[in-house]
Amino acid sequence: MSKKIVIIGSGFSSLSAACYLAKAGFEVALYEKNGTLGGRCRQMVKSGFTFDIGPSWYWMPDIFDKFFADFGKKRSDYYALDKLSPAYKIFFADEVITIGDTMDKIAVEFERLEKGSSVHLRKFIKQAQENYDIAINKVVLRPGISPLELVTPETIVRVDQFFKTISGQVRKRFKNPKLIATLEFPVLFLGAKPSNTPSFYSFMNYADFGLGTWHPQGGMYEIVKAMQALAEELGVRINTDSPVDKIRVVEGKAIGITIDDRNIDADVVLSGADYHHSETLLDKGYRQYSESYWEGKTFAPSSLLFYLGFDKKLKHVEHHNLFFDTDFERHAQEIYDTPQWPNDPLFYVNFPSITDASMAPEGCETGFFLVPIAPNLEDTPELREQYFEIIMNRFEKHIGEKVRNNIIFKESFCVNDFIEQYNSYKGNAYGMANTLLQTAFLRPKLKSGKVKNLFFTGQLTVPGPGVPPSLISGKLVSELIVKNH
Ligand SMILES: Cc1cc2nc3c(=O)[nH]c(=O)nc-3n(C[C@H](O)[C@H](O)[C@H](O)COP(=O)(O)OP(=O)(O)OC[C@H]3O[C@@H](n4cnc5c(N)ncnc54)[C@H](O)[C@@H]3O)c2cc1C
Numbered sequence: 001m002s003k004k005i006v007i008i009g010s011g012f013s014s015l016s017a018a019c020y021l022a023k024a025g026f027e028v029a030l031y032e033k034n035g036t037l038g039g040r041c042r043q044m045v046k047s048g049f050t051f052d053i054g055p056s057w058y059w060m061p062d063i064f065d066k067f068f069a070d071f072g073k074k075r076s077d078y079y080a081l082d083k084l085s086p087a088y089k090i091f092f093a094d095e096v097i098t099i100g101d102t103m104d105k106i107a108v109e110f111e112r113l114e115k116g117s118s119v120h121l122r123k124f125i126k127q128a129q130e131n132y133d134i135a136i137n138k139v140v141l142r143p144g145i146s147p148l149e150l151v152t153p154e155t156i157v158r159v160d161q162f163f164k165t166i167s168g169q170v171r172k173r174f175k176n177p178k179l180i181a182t183l184e185f186p187v188l189f190l191g192a193k194p195s196n197t198p199s200f201y202s203f204m205n206y207a208d209f210g211l212g213t214w215h216p217q218g219g220m221y222e223i224v225k226a227m228q229a230l231a232e233e234l235g236v237r238i239n240t241d242s243p244v245d246k247i248r249v250v251e252g253k254a255i256g257i258t259i260d261d262r263n264i265d266a267d268v269v270l271s272g273a274d275y276h277h278s279e280t281l282l283d284k285g286y287r288q289y290s291e292s293y294w295e296g297k298t299f300a301p302s303s304l305l306f307y308l309g310f311d312k313k314l315k316h317v318e319h320h321n322l323f324f325d326t327d328f329e330r331h332a333q334e335i336y337d338t339p340q341w342p343n344d345p346l347f348y349v350n351f352p353s354i355t356d357a358s359m360a361p362e363g364c365e366t367g368f369f370l371v372p373i374a375p376n377l378e379d380t381p382e383l384r385e386q387y388f389e390i391i392m393n394r395f396e397k398h399i400g401e402k403v404r405n406n407i408i409f410k411e412s413f414c415v416n417d418f419i420e421q422y423n424s425y426k427g428n429a430y431g432m433a434n435t436l437l438q439t440a441f442l443r444p445k446l447k448s449g450k451v452k453n454l455f456f457t458g459q460l461t462v463p464g465p466g467v468p469p470s471l472i473s474g475k476l477v478s479e480l481i482v483k484n485h
Helices: 010-024 059-070 103-113 117-137 166-171 177-190 197-213 222-231 275-280 291-295 327-338 381-399 415-422 467-485
Strands: 004-008 028-029 043-046 049-052 082-085 087-091 097-099 215-217 237-238 245-250 253-259 262-265 268-271 302-310 318-323 347-352 365-373 406-415 454-456
Touching: 004 010, 004 253, 010 028, 010 268, 010 467, 043 406, 049 365, 059 467, 082 197, 082 381, 087 177, 087 381, 087 415, 097 103, 097 177, 103 117, 103 177, 103 197, 117 166, 117 197, 117 381, 166 177, 177 197, 197 253, 222 237, 237 262, 253 268, 268 467, 318 381, 327 365, 365 381, 454 467
Parallel strands: 004 028, 004 268, 028 237, 087 318, 268 454
Antiparallel strands: 043 049, 082 215, 087 097, 245 253, 253 262, 302 365, 302 406, 318 347, 347 365
């Protein structure tokens, strides 16, 4: 008889693990507290507008392709992908930078701002590509058990890159503050300040400029639908509206879960819910990490989000737009060093309907506004409104167009929603940051050290935050489970 595994949560890591484990012959049942799958990648459809309410940047297409290939499938069997051109636009106080879809176009833009910078750029991206090959094909495919996993012939010769910061490396090569901000932007996906992120992570710059920015037709939720279809094809039993109340342990061994006083037995329990929350489903003696452990960690930011339906097409914006028209350093300090509502926040806006007509009714625009903020901040309707005014004023000023009267509806999402809807620790949006001291074997472990047959996956463990790393996390934990069983 095949062994039975229960999986808690349906984020990308849980869905990924469910597929690999079903393929390996386990009987897999997945339990998600919410009514739909995908974890933080959910969809809102309202009055003909389609919103991805979480992730919106499709980077590292190779990792998605590899995932489907592991099951003898092609990504294109499930959804179509468009390369965005331009990839994105950055609004600075007095200038706009456009990031094209090829290195040649990007090099021209760099030269426009700083003479000679394209030569440094090409060298920097070449090194970033080498790091990408090492990181993605070797380092991140290891389960974070031992420091020795980081030791390869390629990493030994690059050891200095683990102790230098991305910020320092960028500043050594470029002088123009706008180009510096442009090159520091990709590592923000890893959840920490560029001045606290090892320069080895420059592979994110290769993901950005080298591999490009993509969009699944129909939106990011198409990935979730694809993974659900694959999981069901492989025999995974999926249960929504099923909040797990307890992980049951007898004599140090996980024996199943409890939902609404109903016991569900299993040989292995795997949780892809927020790691901190997952441990609260255990009796105290079985938890590996104390509250002070979590308190001491650097978490990725939370976010204040607005989902807006516009009754007209907007000019002067692209699919992805960054508003870096205020002081980056100050905003970063207000997220990480002295957590508080930012005085003058940077923000990000996407309009998927600019390149994908299916995302909005004809003649309309689907708008998603994101302000990164520190986790655990007070979250009230008044504060949300105050920040809506701040960003709308700046948005209208920079695009040179009045749009407020064209908003048909507005929904928001912030710290309280992250906690209530995903059991997120302090309302973090995308997990635990990848700083030097929170990399690989220094992250919370995939396998419980206290409870036999209990495993964890997701953005708080290895390799870290983001959709591609979550796919990899599901693969890593399934390999560990197969090895242990
Ligand atoms: C606003 C936002 C923007 C982002 N932008 C990007 C981007 O552009 N590109 C990118 O690559 N990444 C982005 N990310 C990060 C990315 O979305 C995440 O890293 C990834 O989705 C995390 O997946 P996960 O598997 O760790 O689980 P999660 O998505 O955290 O899913 C965990 C699931 O567990 C469920 N759960 C919790 N408790 C229980 C319980 N007791 N019982 C049952 N189920 C439970 C939750 O409901 C949830 O569905 C973004 C994230 C956010 C929030």
